[in-house]
Amino acid sequence: MALTRNLRKYGMFYLMLLPGFLILLVNNYIPMLGVVIAFKNMTYPHANIIMNFIDSKWVGFENFKYLFKTSDAWIITRNTLLYNSLFIVLNLVIPVAFAIMLNELRSKFLARFHQSIIFLPYILSWVVVSYLVYGLLHDKNGFVNTTVLPFFGVDPVQWYFKIHAWPYILPIVNTIKNVGYYMVLYMAAIIGIDDEYYEAATIDGAGKWQQIMKITLPLLMPIMIIMTLLQIGRIFYADFGLFYQVPKESGVLFPVTNVIDTYVYRTFLAMGDSGLSSAAGLYQSTVGFVLVFLANWFVRRIDKDSALF
Amino acid sequence: MEASMTTPTEKAPSRPVNSVSPVGDWSIKIIFGLYSLMCIFPLALLVMVSFSSESDVIREGYKFIPKHFDLSAYKFVFEDWHNVLKSYGVSIFVTVVGTLLSLVIMALYAYPISRPDFPQRKFFTFFVFFTMLFNGGLVPWYLVYVKMLHLKDNIWALILPLLVSAFFVLIIRTFFATTIPGAVIESAKIDGAGEMRIFFKIVLPLSLPVLASTALFSTLNYWNDWFLSLVFIQKSDGYISVQYLMYKTLTNIQFLMTHTEAMNVIGGATKFPNETVRMAMAVIGIGPIIFAYPFFQKYFVKGLTVGAVKG
Numbered sequence: 001m002a003l004t005r006n007l008r009k010y011g012m013f014y015l016m017l018l019p020g021f022l023i024l025l026v027n028n029y030i031p032m033l034g035v036v037i038a039f040k041n042m043t044y045p046h047a048n049i050i051m052n053f054i055d056s057k058w059v060g061f062e063n064f065k066y067l068f069k070t071s072d073a074w075i076i077t078r079n080t081l082l083y084n085s086l087f088i089v090l091n092l093v094i095p096v097a098f099a100i101m102l103n104e105l106r107s108k109f110l111a112r113f114h115q116s117i118i119f120l121p122y123i124l125s126w127v128v129v130s131y132l133v134y135g136l137l138h139d140k141n142g143f144v145n146t147t148v149l150p151f152f153g154v155d156p157v158q159w160y161f162k163i164h165a166w167p168y169i170l171p172i173v174n175t176i177k178n179v180g181y182y183m184v185l186y187m188a189a190i191i192g193i194d195d196e197y198y199e200a201a202t203i204d205g206a207g208k209w210q211q212i213m214k215i216t217l218p219l220l221m222p223i224m225i226i227m228t229l230l231q232i233g234r235i236f237y238a239d240f241g242l243f244y245q246v247p248k249e250s251g252v253l254f255p256v257t258n259v260i261d262t263y264v265y266r267t268f269l270a271m272g273d274s275g276l277s278s279a280a281g282l283y284q285s286t287v288g289f290v291l292v293f294l295a296n297w298f299v300r301r302i303d304k305d306s307a308l309f
Numbered sequence: 310m311e312a313s314m315t316t317p318t319e320k321a322p323s324r325p326v327n328s329v330s331p332v333g334d335w336s337i338k339i340i341f342g343l344y345s346l347m348c349i350f351p352l353a354l355l356v357m358v359s360f361s362s363e364s365d366v367i368r369e370g371y372k373f374i375p376k377h378f379d380l381s382a383y384k385f386v387f388e389d390w391h392n393v394l395k396s397y398g399v400s401i402f403v404t405v406v407g408t409l410l411s412l413v414i415m416a417l418y419a420y421p422i423s424r425p426d427f428p429q430r431k432f433f434t435f436f437v438f439f440t441m442l443f444n445g446g447l448v449p450w451y452l453v454y455v456k457m458l459h460l461k462d463n464i465w466a467l468i469l470p471l472l473v474s475a476f477f478v479l480i481i482r483t484f485f486a487t488t489i490p491g492a493v494i495e496s497a498k499i500d501g502a503g504e505m506r507i508f509f510k511i512v513l514p515l516s517l518p519v520l521a522s523t524a525l526f527s528t529l530n531y532w533n534d535w536f537l538s539l540v541f542i543q544k545s546d547g548y549i550s551v552q553y554l555m556y557k558t559l560t561n562i563q564f565l566m567t568h569t570e571a572m573n574v575i576g577g578a579t580k581f582p583n584e585t586v587r588m589a590m591a592v593i594g595i596g597p598i599i600f601a602y603p604f605f606q607k608y609f610v611k612g613l614t615v616g617a618v619k620g
Contacts, residue, residue: 006428012504013421017433020418023473026453028440034449049456098344101337104329110338116606117345120352123598123605125533127556131591132351134559135358135371141584143354146370176348184610202327211327233442240536245556264447269540274448281446289443309438 035285038063038278063279072263076280080259083170083243084235090175092228095182096220100212102183103190115187119180126241133173133246160250167256174242182227189223190216222305229299229308233292236284237261260284352595359383359589363582371584382585386593392554393593399464400551404531407468411527412520415478420508422478423485424494434482441475451540464548466541471530477523484519485512522612525605532598555594558587 007014040056041063067073098118105111121129136143137159145156159165197215206214238259247257260280268277292308300307329337358371362379365372386393418437422430444450460466489512497507513520538553549557598605 010421010427010429013424013427013429016417016504016508017421019414020473020478021433021436023414023469024437024440026458027450027470027473028444030453030457031445031449032443033445034452035445037449037452044456049452052456098341101340104333105337105341106328106334107338110341114341114345115610116603117348118341119606119609120602121348123529123533123602123609124595125535125552127535127552127559128591128595128598131555131559131588132355135354135588136351138371141366141370143371143373146372188610198327208327208329208333245535248559261447268448268451274452278446278448281448285444285446292442 035278035282037274038282040275042274042278059275063275064283067276067279067283072258073280075255076258076260076263079256080236080238080261083174083259084231084238086171087174087178088228088231088235090171091178091182091231092224094175095179096186096217096224098179098183099186099190100216103187104208115180115184119184121177122180124177126239126245129173129177129241130245130248133169134248137169160248161252163253163256166247166253170242170246170257173246174239177242185227186220186223189220193219222303225299225303226308229295232295233308234288236288236291240265355588355591355595359585359592361585363585366584379585382582382589385582385586386589392549396549396551396554399467399548400532403464403467403534403550404528407471407531408524408527410468411472411474412524414472415474415523416481416513416516416520417508418473419478419481419485420512423482423489425486425491434479437473437475437478447540454541461541462544462547463541467534467537467548467550468531470537471527471534474527477526481516481519481523484516489515518611521608525608525612529605551594555590558590 037053037056039058039060040053041059042052042056044052045055046052102111102114105114124132134142137145139145139156139158139160142159144159149156157165159169193216197219198211201211201215238261240261243257243259243262244265247253250257261284264277264280264284267273267280296308328334354371354373357373357375358366359382360378360380361372361375362377363381365376365379369376418433421427422434422437424430454466454470455461460469493511494507497511502510533552535550535552535556538548538550539556542548542553
């Protein structure tokens with residue numbers, strides 16, 4: 001009775017929810033159930049995936065044992081965590097500094113001009129960015145090797161084979177691509193700050209530096225926490241485009257460019273090993289899930305309003 | 310924020326109260342001048358190389374100022390114009406259909422969960438929110454699309470996966486819940502309007518800002534996507550989007566350079582302007598984004614400030 005009343009009253013709501021519900025089901029929830037294939041040795045004798053699933057043998061934690069026996073497991077975990085930690089710091093410090101400085105620029109025309117240029121890389125795809133990096137770093141023709149290094153009298157470098165350079169190149173590329181997005185966000189927050197704070201501070205004789213430290217930064221804190229928390233929650237997920245496109249799959253560089261996402265992609269679609277890759281994928285999802293909760297719990301303790309959930 | 314950004318205030322003759330010192334102002338100018346140069350230089354270099362002659366590039370590498378202005382790279386790309394045109398067709402179709410569908414589906418989902426009187430709103434909110442916290446990973450996801458739905462080499466494989474983004478559903482929901490007065494909906498209900506009617510006639514017209522910014526992000530996501538092509542598109546004469554064509558050009562030319570037989574088929578390495586062709590291809594791919602950029606930027610910046618997410 002209650003059900004039919006609910007349906008009669010809210011039937012239209014269920015109809016509205018239906019398309020989105022179905023897409024989430026197919027795109028997100030069925031794959032979530034599908035994580036159990038990490039505990040199976042999948043074979044594909046039938047045309048029907050459900051039949052294949054039923055026929056495949058359960059192997060328990062074999063795939064995981066095999067994964068963690070390889071040196072790859074440690075390398076991809078280390079790379080993912082270290083790069084993302086560095087990105088989180090860079091995505092906080094540089095955009096906040098830029099936003100404060102750009103806001104202080106006296107010529108508003110110049111401020112607008114720079115904002116436009118700094119935001120531009122954010123809307124370019126990683127394919128385009130990989131072209132741009134290629135134009136600079138190509139060993140024979142790249143601008144760095146043909147013009148910059150000769151100017152300083154340094155010999156050309158084979159960048160796509162130079163393993164020690166990439167822990168610097170990747171953060172630089174990532175920062176240039178993403179700074180604009182975070183900067184615009186922080187600028188919006190700064191502009192939202194009431195002028196009266198600054199007027200009162202000026203009357204009291206506070207200089208620029210003091211105003212930034214005592215007014216701007218404390219008032220930016222909530223959004224800084226949210227943005228950082230969002231990234232910490234995803235610290236176990238690497239930006240596939242950055243690590244796949246920009247180093248152009250140079251195998252020599254894998255020790256410093258292989259991350260969990262590129263590893264899962266390569267072992268599955270290039271090597272066809274669904275056991276190993278689904279184990280790595282589940283490892284990523286599970287640890288990632290725990291990390292979101294930890295990050296959120298931590299923020300809740302400091303500032304309840306800044307927590308995600 | 311828009312007001313203060315769009316009015317280019319004339320430089321004040323004397324230093325206004327509480328603005329940075331001239332030294333500070335100049336340091337900021339120099340820092341941003343250098344940084345902006347760093348952002349724009351690689352793009353400019355790409356364009357310049359695409360207009361260079363191949364022999365210059367082979368002799369001297371990529372130079373910022375081309376010695377000889379040369380269009381042969383573009384001529385070569387347009388020899389193959391039907392491929393370029395087809396890719397544009399694929400990208401435009403995926404972007405337009407994807408964005409429109411995505412907008413309608415997400416707004417339809419966001420509306421019921423924004424209504425405080427809907428008893429199941431907590432469940433459906435959690436249903437979408439949870440997808441931000443956990444996912445099945447690439448392998449099961451791939452198997453669903455390829456082995457269950459059989460969408461390999463199908464254009465819908467480039468559209469479906471990006472249709473519903475939990476993040477934007479929650480943003481739209483927050484917007485509905487905070488900016489549409491409950492009293493307006495109540496009075497429409499008293500006047501006998503159904504939920505669909507209320508949604509299309511009252512809620513959507515009042516929500517244009519959030520819908521516009523969602524649509525822009527969606528457009529960008531579809532236009533810039535190459536990952537779905539990488540995973541789902543195998544046939545070389547299949548649905549190759551502009552991004553994927555650019556990606557393939559980069560890798561295929563490498564293929565040509567490492568496989569000399571393939572080079573002979575097109576008449577030898579000397580006849581093939583591979584360095585400049587690659588860059589011309591990139592320019593053709595980037596072009597639309599650069600032209601749409603001023604428009605994009607204006608609404609993006611606005612959109613970023615529309616409502617924060619809370620679960």
